[in-house]
Amino acid sequence: MQKKFFITTPIYYSNAVPHIGNAYASFIADTIARYSRLSKVDTRFSTGVDENSQKVVESAASTGMSVMDYADMMAKKHQDTWDALDIDYSDFIRTTESRHRDFVQKVLQKSFDNGDIYEWDYKGLYCVGCETFKKETDIVNGRCADHPNRELEQLSEKNYFFKLSKYQDQILEFFEKNPDFVKPRTRYNEIIEFVRGGLEDFSISRETNKFGIPLPFDSTQVTYVWYDALFNYLTVVQDDESKWWPADIHVIGKDIVKFHGIYWLAMLWSAGYVAPRQLLTTGYFTVDGQKMSKSIGNVIDPVAYIGEYSRDMLVLYLFTAFPIGEDGDFSQEQAILTFNAKLANNLGNLLNRSIALTLKLGWKLEWDTLSVWKEKIEKYSSLMDTQDLKWSIDLAFEYASEINKYVDENTPWKFDAEIDSDREKLESVLFYMIANLRKIAIMLLPFFDTKMRELLSRIGVPYDDAISLVENLSLDPVSFFIAEKGEPLYMRIGK
Ligand code: ME8
Numbered sequence: 001m002q003k004k005f006f007i008t009t010p011i012y013y014s015n016a017v018p019h020i021g022n023a024y025a026s027f028i029a030d031t032i033a034r035y036s037r038l039s040k041v042d043t044r045f046s047t048g049v050d051e052n053s054q055k056v057v058e059s060a061a062s063t064g065m066s067v068m069d070y071a072d073m074m075a076k077k078h079q080d081t082w083d084a085l086d087i088d089y090s091d092f093i094r095t096t097e098s099r100h101r102d103f104v105q106k107v108l109q110k111s112f113d114n115g116d117i118y119e120w121d122y123k124g125l126y127c128v129g130c131e132t133f134k135k136e137t138d139i140v141n142g143r144c145a146d147h148p149n150r151e152l153e154q155l156s157e158k159n160y161f162f163k164l165s166k167y168q169d170q171i172l173e174f175f176e177k178n179p180d181f182v183k184p185r186t187r188y189n190e191i192i193e194f195v196r197g198g199l200e201d202f203s204i205s206r207e208t209n210k211f212g213i214p215l216p217f218d219s220t221q222v223t224y225v226w227y228d229a230l231f232n233y234l235t236v237v238q239d240d241e242s243k244w245w246p247a248d249i250h251v252i253g254k255d256i257v258k259f260h261g262i263y264w265l266a267m268l269w270s271a272g273y274v275a276p277r278q279l280l281t282t283g284y285f286t287v288d289g290q291k292m293s294k295s296i297g298n299v300i301d302p303v304a305y306i307g308e309y310s311r312d313m314l315v316l317y318l319f320t321a322f323p324i325g326e327d328g329d330f331s332q333e334q335a336i337l338t339f340n341a342k343l344a345n346n347l348g349n350l351l352n353r354s355i356a357l358t359l360k361l362g363w364k365l366e367w368d369t370l371s372v373w374k375e376k377i378e379k380y381s382s383l384m385d386t387q388d389l390k391w392s393i394d395l396a397f398e399y400a401s402e403i404n405k406y407v408d409e410n411t412p413w414k415f416d417a418e419i420d421s422d423r424e425k426l427e428s429v430l431f432y433m434i435a436n437l438r439k440i441a442i443m444l445l446p447f448f449d450t451k452m453r454e455l456l457s458r459i460g461v462p463y464d465d466a467i468s469l470v471e472n473l474s475l476d477p478v479s480f481f482i483a484e485k486g487e488p489l490y491m492r493i494g495k
Contacts, residue, residue, distance in 0.1 A: 005036040007249045014049040014074040015059035020300040029251040035446040038469035046236045048093030052212040091236040100235045105216040107271040116270040122159040125152040157207040167266035184325035187281045191261040247276040283327035313339040323390040344492040358482040396443040
């Protein structure tokens with residue numbers, strides 16, 4: 001069997017430019033995809049924009065542009081954002097593309113032909129914010145609990161419905177057989193509980209909306225945005241579906257786990273496809289203790305943020321502040337403290353010390369034995385293989401602290417390079433420092449690619465892209481050289 005890995009982000013609504021919450025999901029997928037590529041696995045990583053939404057139609061109207069002109073402009077802004085953030089995706093999908101329309105019409109027809117889609121006159125309260133019908137229990141003071149600034153719309157129209165209820169038992173059985181399908185476990189349990197409560201068929205078309213994919217069996221209706229959006233994950237791999245499907249990981253926020261854990265499975269089975277392998281569900285974070293919102297004015301633009309600080313600072317903080325799956329808070333003060341403590345001081349210090357001592361000895365260092373940190377390598381790769389990114393990063397920085405501590409205890413600056421016995425001790429301490437620094441940099445490569453490659457080349461052991469990351473980690477080079485002192489790798493922020 002061919003070894004491949006296919007990971008996706010949600011496709012983001014294109015009525016606004018991506019904010020830091022969207023960037024969070026993309027950084028996670030990007031890091032996992034980079035690790036997979038560095039592990040020499042054939043990797044595909046897709047992202048894109050969700051365009052057939054009423055929100056996009058409304059935003060276009062407010063700018064006075066045509067919907068398509070607006071969608072073109074916004075798709076470009078999304079792509080520019082991901083490029084600026086160095087998100088190394090392989091596919092970018094727009095749901096207005098003809099390849100997507102053709103594919104969605106094909107799967108709709110399949111489900112229609114096998115009797116899973118039927119017509120019904122429907123009345124209900126619709127929230128454009130969520131792009132779903134709301135039940136009485138979801139409504140607070142006449143408004144959707146998640147979008148209190150929007151009026152709910154009373155819709156009464158002919159709709160086509162998808163027989164979700166038919167799949168209830170199959171979904172439960174699938175969950176029982178696949179205990180790791182949804183991570184973290186709390187979300188997995190939530191879905192099971194929801195499904196046990198009973199599944200209702202849902203509407204998959206709109207009569208009044210004009211922007212969207214026409215149903216192949218009734219062109220007076222357009223496809224419900226969530227039905228079309230989920231299928232983006234299959235549209236992107238139409239060039240070689242049998243190789244890439246099922247997707248290995250869908251990275252999604254906790255807000256959309258029901259769509260992916262319930263609707264998506266039934267829609268796939270109905271159209272003759274197998275389920276994806278895993279949903280990696282992220283928590284939501286607040287900014288300085290408050291929900292991100294335009295009215296509060298605390299929505300962080302990730303591009304402006306990395307312009308002022310750096311991508312590495314943003315990734316470091318987003319990944320270490322809270323583990324994937326948990327809710328957290330983005331505190332600007334903590335972001336700076338974390339950056340200074342871990343990248344500028346801990347790692348930066350180890351590099352500075354290694355360089356300074358090597359220069360004292362001469363630029364080249366050779367050694368032939370080294371106690372290998374085997375258990376650290378094993379722990380690191382098992383954490384990366386289970387996408388525990390926080391613990392992997394933390395492990396690398398704990399490792400750096402240990403090496404700094406070792407240096408403090410061995411006081412290599414006290415040795416006199418002119419005395420033979422001292423020189424030998426100095427060489428041994430230095431070799432140990434640099435050999436381990438090299439391993440730390442390799443562990444951090446999927447997170448901070450550019451700077452870690454720079455670090456490795458500054459200690460004279462560039463990364464060997466012909467072999468896997470773990471092989472690079474396990475090999476111990478016999479020589480290092482440091483030609484010059486250079487600028488600090490990371491400049492401390494503030495005093
Ligand atoms: O839901 N904290 O798109 P969307 C963490 N188009 N993550 C956050 C966040 C926060 N405060 N806010 C948003 C859609 N996110 C649909 C998806 S997929 C077939 C269709 C992230 O633009 C989180 O990953 O509203 C969430 O799922 C995603 O942004 C929603 O982006």
